Amino acid sequence: MTVVDARGHRCPTPSLKLQKAFHAAAPGTRITLLATDPMARIDVPFLMQDLGGRVVSIDEADGVLTIAVETPGAPTG
Structure with missing residues (x-):
């Protein structure tokens, strides 16, 4: 799993x-974003829609958003 630490930005x-x-990232990779900017809660789902990824979860604790996303899986067939 890849962690992107953007706290404070x-x-x-x-x-x-x-x-x-x-x-x-490779296909099917899960990436976790750590962010303190509340706009990430809105921006990341739009970004995933544009990139073809998906938001797995969004959690918040002590002012830090933890947003897990996943890249599209490997093509089948």
């Missing part, structure tokens, strides 16, 4: 860091 940096990790 404001929009659009968390999404940009996640996008960079997403493009570098």
Whole structure:
């Protein structure tokens, strides 16, 4: 699992860091974004829609969002 630590950064940096990790990841990889910017809760689902990934979970504890996403799986057939 890949962890992208964007705590302390404001929009659009968390999404940009996640996008960079997403493009570098293998198919079916789970990536966890750590962010303190509340806009990440809104931005990441839109980003995943654009990139073809999916949001697995969004949790918040002590002001830190933990957003798990997954890259599209390997093609079948």
